[in-house]
Amino acid sequence: MENENILENLNLEQKKAVQTTDGPVLILAGPGSGKTKVLTHRLSYLIKQGIPGQNILAVTFTNKAADEMKKRTIKLLTPLDAARLTGFIGTFHSFCLKILRKEIDKLDYKKNFVIYDEDDQLNLMKEVIKNLEINQEQFPAKRALHVISSLKNETIDYETYRENAQEYFEKTIAKIYQAYQLNLKQNNALDFDDLIMLTVKLFENFPEILEFYQEKYKYIMVDEYQDTDPSQYKLIKLLSSKYRNVCVVGDDAQSIYSFRNADFRNILNFEKDYPQAKVITLDQNYRSTQNILDAASKLISKNVYQKPKNLWTKNPSGPPISIIGTWDEKNEAEFIVQKIKEFLKQGYKLHDFAVFYRTNAQSRAIEEAFIKNNVPYKLIGAIRxxxxxxxxxxxxxxxxxxxxxxxxxxxxxxxxxxxxxxxxxxxxxxxxxxxxxxxxxxxxxxxxxxxxxxxxxxxxxxxxxxxxxxxxxxxxxxxxxxxxxxxxxxxxxxxxxxxxxxxxxxxxxxxxxxxxxxxxxxxxxxxxxxLSDADEIQNNKEVVHLMTLHTAKGLEFPIIFIIGCEEGILPHSRSLLNPLDIEEERRLFYVGITRSKTHLHLVVSQRRTSWGSKEANMPSRFLSEIPEHLINYEEYNGEIKDLIDF
CATH class of the missing domain: 1.10.486.10 (PCRA; domain 4)
Known part of the structure; x- marks a missing residue:
C-alpha cells in the first residue's frame, strides 16, 4: 500500500491523527510528542489520498516552523507527489499578506503597500500624538500602540471603537487610533496587526472573496492553536465554515502569550465551536526522561483550566531534578559556569546547554560570568x-x-x-x-x-x-x-x-x-x-544559548538551567493577585521544564539585587508543587536545602 511508508514509525495515536482527514479534528499534542512529525506526515497523507495540493492550507506562527514543515513533508513524498504540494504553508501573517497583495484594493488600499516594523510604528505614533497635541506623558506612544494592537487583535477598527468610546481615555485613544490609521494609509503602509484584521474585514465585507478562498483551501491545518488571538481565530473560523475540514494542533498547557492577546480558550472551546470534532491526544513523549515528565505533569495538574494529559515515555527515568540554592545572582551565575565545565569534561558540547529566565534583565549576571570565564554564548531575542x-x-x-x-x-x-x-x-x-x-x-x-x-x-x-x-x-x-x-x-x-x-x-x-x-x-x-526571534535560533553553533522562557517554547536541550525560581520573579510579581495569571505563569514554568531532555537545574537565589540593594526572596511556589521523590537538593558554596525551606 502506497501510504505504508508515511505511517511507518508512528505510534497508534499519531497514526490516528494522520489518517483522520475529514471534518474538524483537535490534536492535543503534549510536549515532545512528535507534533511536527504528525503535521508533516498528515500533509503527505492528504497528498497521497489524492487531495489536490492547491486545496491545502497549513498555518504556523514562525517562518522557521513553516520552512521545516515544507522540507520534512517534501522528504516524505516522491518528486511527482511533492510537485503537487502547491497549497500554502506559512505563517498567519504571510498568508494574509498573500491575500492582501491580490485583494486589498477592494478596501481602498494600493497593492504595493509596505509593512511597518515596530520602530516605524513607534515613530509614526509619536508623530501622531504630537500633531494631535495630546499629553505624551498621559498617553505614551508605546502604551497607545499596545492598546491599538489589542483592538486590532479583536478586529475592532477605529470607527467601531470611536462609536463606543465613553470615558476620556477611550475617546482620546479613538482619536489617536483614527489618526494613526489614516497616516498609515497615507504612507501606503500596514502594520503587523493590519495584515490579519484587514483580511478578516475583507472576508466579512466581500462574501464572494471569502467563498473563493473557502473553495481554494478546503483542507486547513493550524499549528500551535493555543497561541491564536481573536483575529486569527476568526480568520480560521471564516475560512473553515463551509467545508469544516479543519485540523488544529496544540497544547493548552503551553499557552503563554496572553500579553500578545493569545487566548487559550480557543483550544479549550474547539469542541463547542465544532460539535462533531474528533479529539486525539498525543501523550507519548520522545524528548524527556520520565522524572522530568512526572514533575511537569504534577506541576500543571494544579491548574484549574486545562485538558488533562498523562505524559509518558519509553526513555529511562533519568537523574532527579536538581534544585540549587545560591546566595545571590552572582553566586547563581558562578554555579552555572562551574556546572557547565563539569558537563563539558563528560563529553557534552556547548550547544547542549541553555539558560532560561523570566525577564531579559536576569541575563546580565550570567553574561558577565560567561565573559569572565570565556564561555561562548548567544543571547536569543536581544537586538535582532x-x-x-x-x-x-x-x-x-x-x-x-x-x-x-x-x-x-x-x-x-x-x-x-x-x-x-x-x-x-x-x-x-x-x-x-x-x-x-x-x-x-x-x-x-x-x-x-x-x-x-x-x-x-x-x-x-x-x-x-x-x-x-x-x-x-x-x-x-x-x-x-x-x-x-x-x-x-x-x-x-x-x-x-x-x-x-x-x-x-x-x-x-x-x-x-x-x-x-x-x-x-x-x-x-x-x-x-x-521575521521573528525564533527564526534566528541555530542549534548547531558552539555556544550556550541564553533566552527568556517565552523564547524557549518549541526548543529542546539536553541540559537546562532555569534561574530565578523565586516568588515575584517566577511567578512574576504582576501575576500574584490574579489566579488566571498565576495559571499562565505555571504554564510558562511547565514549558521551561519540558524543554529539557535529561538534566534539569532549577536555581533559587536567597537575595537578588533590585534598584541597587539586595532583597530577600522566597522560593517559587512552583518548586513545592514538584514531588519530593523527584528532587535532588544540591549544595553550592554552603547554600543547602535549608535555604529552600518550603
Missing amino acids: FYQRKEIKDIVSYLKYIAVNDSMSLKRIINTPTRGIGKITLDKIIKNGIERVAEEKPEVGIFHKFIQKAKEIAIKNPLTKLLKFILKEIDYQNYLRKTYGDNELQAGLSEDEARWQNIEELINVGAEYDKLPAQDGLKEFLEKTAL
Missing part, C-alpha cells in the same frame, strides 16, 4: 539582525525607493547627513520632493539619487541596487566617522562590526537575485518584515 541600526538604515532606503513612505524618508534624509533641516523635510512631506528639489540644491541632489536608484530597482537584481546605494551615500565612510573610535570584542572596531553586518545584508540580498528585479525587492522587504 534586522533591528540593528545599520541594517534598518539601508532597508529604509529600499522601502523609500519602493513606495516613497514618509517614515523611511525621515530616517534616511540625513543618514549620512545632507544638511536638510526639519522645515525642509516637512515641506517635502507636504508638497512633494519634486517641488522642493527645485528650490533646494541639497534636496535636488538627494532626489536625483533616489530617481536613479528607482531606475536600477526596475531592471536589476537586488544586490546591484544595494551596492549602488552603499556606494552613492558612502556608507562605509559614514560608519567609520561615526563609530571608528569604539572598540569591540574580537579585535574589531564598531564600524567594522557594523560593516560586516552590511556585507551579510548583501549576502541575504543575493538570495533574491534570481527573481525578477522588482519582485526581488518586494519579497526581500516582506521577508525581513515578518
Whole structure:
C-alpha cells in the first residue's frame, strides 16, 4: 500500500491523527510528542489520498516552523507527489499578506503597500500624538500602540471603537487610533496587526472573496492553536465554515502569550465551536526522561483550566531534578559556569546547554560570568539582525525607493547627513520632493539619487541596487566617522562590526537575485518584515544559548538551567493577585521544564539585587508543587536545602 511508508514509525495515536482527514479534528499534542512529525506526515497523507495540493492550507506562527514543515513533508513524498504540494504553508501573517497583495484594493488600499516594523510604528505614533497635541506623558506612544494592537487583535477598527468610546481615555485613544490609521494609509503602509484584521474585514465585507478562498483551501491545518488571538481565530473560523475540514494542533498547557492577546480558550472551546470534532491526544513523549515528565505533569495538574494529559515515555527515568540554592545572582551565575565545565569534561558540547529566565534583565549576571570565564554564548531575542541600526538604515532606503513612505524618508534624509533641516523635510512631506528639489540644491541632489536608484530597482537584481546605494551615500565612510573610535570584542572596531553586518545584508540580498528585479525587492522587504526571534535560533553553533522562557517554547536541550525560581520573579510579581495569571505563569514554568531532555537545574537565589540593594526572596511556589521523590537538593558554596525551606 502506497501510504505504508508515511505511517511507518508512528505510534497508534499519531497514526490516528494522520489518517483522520475529514471534518474538524483537535490534536492535543503534549510536549515532545512528535507534533511536527504528525503535521508533516498528515500533509503527505492528504497528498497521497489524492487531495489536490492547491486545496491545502497549513498555518504556523514562525517562518522557521513553516520552512521545516515544507522540507520534512517534501522528504516524505516522491518528486511527482511533492510537485503537487502547491497549497500554502506559512505563517498567519504571510498568508494574509498573500491575500492582501491580490485583494486589498477592494478596501481602498494600493497593492504595493509596505509593512511597518515596530520602530516605524513607534515613530509614526509619536508623530501622531504630537500633531494631535495630546499629553505624551498621559498617553505614551508605546502604551497607545499596545492598546491599538489589542483592538486590532479583536478586529475592532477605529470607527467601531470611536462609536463606543465613553470615558476620556477611550475617546482620546479613538482619536489617536483614527489618526494613526489614516497616516498609515497615507504612507501606503500596514502594520503587523493590519495584515490579519484587514483580511478578516475583507472576508466579512466581500462574501464572494471569502467563498473563493473557502473553495481554494478546503483542507486547513493550524499549528500551535493555543497561541491564536481573536483575529486569527476568526480568520480560521471564516475560512473553515463551509467545508469544516479543519485540523488544529496544540497544547493548552503551553499557552503563554496572553500579553500578545493569545487566548487559550480557543483550544479549550474547539469542541463547542465544532460539535462533531474528533479529539486525539498525543501523550507519548520522545524528548524527556520520565522524572522530568512526572514533575511537569504534577506541576500543571494544579491548574484549574486545562485538558488533562498523562505524559509518558519509553526513555529511562533519568537523574532527579536538581534544585540549587545560591546566595545571590552572582553566586547563581558562578554555579552555572562551574556546572557547565563539569558537563563539558563528560563529553557534552556547548550547544547542549541553555539558560532560561523570566525577564531579559536576569541575563546580565550570567553574561558577565560567561565573559569572565570565556564561555561562548548567544543571547536569543536581544537586538535582532534586522533591528540593528545599520541594517534598518539601508532597508529604509529600499522601502523609500519602493513606495516613497514618509517614515523611511525621515530616517534616511540625513543618514549620512545632507544638511536638510526639519522645515525642509516637512515641506517635502507636504508638497512633494519634486517641488522642493527645485528650490533646494541639497534636496535636488538627494532626489536625483533616489530617481536613479528607482531606475536600477526596475531592471536589476537586488544586490546591484544595494551596492549602488552603499556606494552613492558612502556608507562605509559614514560608519567609520561615526563609530571608528569604539572598540569591540574580537579585535574589531564598531564600524567594522557594523560593516560586516552590511556585507551579510548583501549576502541575504543575493538570495533574491534570481527573481525578477522588482519582485526581488518586494519579497526581500516582506521577508525581513515578518521575521521573528525564533527564526534566528541555530542549534548547531558552539555556544550556550541564553533566552527568556517565552523564547524557549518549541526548543529542546539536553541540559537546562532555569534561574530565578523565586516568588515575584517566577511567578512574576504582576501575576500574584490574579489566579488566571498565576495559571499562565505555571504554564510558562511547565514549558521551561519540558524543554529539557535529561538534566534539569532549577536555581533559587536567597537575595537578588533590585534598584541597587539586595532583597530577600522566597522560593517559587512552583518548586513545592514538584514531588519530593523527584528532587535532588544540591549544595553550592554552603547554600543547602535549608535555604529552600518550603
